[in-house]
Amino acid sequence: MERAEDPIPHRLRVLPSRLVNQVATSANRLVDQALAGPGLRRYHYSLLAALEEFGPASQAALGRRTGIDRSDIVATVNELAERGLVERSPDPDDRRRNVITVTPAGVRQLAELDRLLSGAQDELLAALTRAEREQLIGLLTRVADHHGAPQ
């Protein structure tokens, strides 16, 4: 028979940490689908966004601004550079640093990603009214801010 839709344990159903993870999983599924078109991942978007908003930056600065680990920045920049979306050049003023710059193609790509991601957000929050979305965003922001930087 097994017609019964396999109930989820009550404990899990109402556990906030689990609820938030379920929503995050849905969010990631939608976002990953959206980014799959251009063949990119969330890390790529984060980096492009940071570059476009704050201009050329060192890899370390990009890491601090996006919360991505330095070591993961390396690979992500490599991939963006391979696609011609950013350029990596040594900083003449500080020879430890690389300066990462968005290319015009990168700016165009970012605009496209913004469009795709906006659609994903709408899908994610489709069950909520405009006001409820604002409410949710507000509450999440407060929780996120309260915990701040990891560790």
Place this chain on the structure above:
Amino acid sequence: MERAEDPIPHRLRVLPSRLVNQVATSANRLVDQALAGPGLRRYHYSLLAALEEFGPASQAALGRRTGIDRSDIVATVNELAERGLVERSPDPDDRRRNVITVTPAGVRQLAELDRLLSGAQDELLAALTRAEREQLIGLLTRVADHHGAPQ
């Protein structure tokens, strides 16, 4: 100087999918810390919760109830069985199945986990009032329910 606290790109700061991921990451950090005492992980809690609420079950049923993949159930049950928290025995009525049963030690462990997790939830939502927590849970539940089973 670097006194400036490295601003997060606005795009990322307000992107709902990203907000939800930040909160989920905080949640997981807190929950993982809480479970680290007993040396368990989230999968273990999910399985114990499902077993205690619905009684002995096959591994496939556990998977359906918790959303954990069948293949991951195997390892998780192994680990719980090693610790004497569950028992795996062949189902005499259906020799394809194993029946997983919580032991008394498992029940006690689950009670302890409930206590630990409750603390983690409080920490997670510390920035919100009781009413706001209810609100957040309600909104997240609606979003989660709207997307339902993955794929």
Place this chain on the structure above:
DNA sequence: GAATTTCGTTGGTTGCGCCAATGTTTATGG
């Protein structure tokens, strides 16, 4: 000038969420 810090990089690890394939057992339907 020596010690410390920053930076890029390499090379890991872990957990979660998946998927494919295999052998066994049960159910189905022709």
Place this chain on the structure above:
DNA sequence: CCATAAACATTGGCGCAACCAACGAAATTC
């Protein structure tokens, strides 16, 4: 009744995010 299909446990794999340690090179600080 037998062949085919489905369900089950298991193995082994993958990708992604999020980490950590260590290293050489370069800059900063003491």
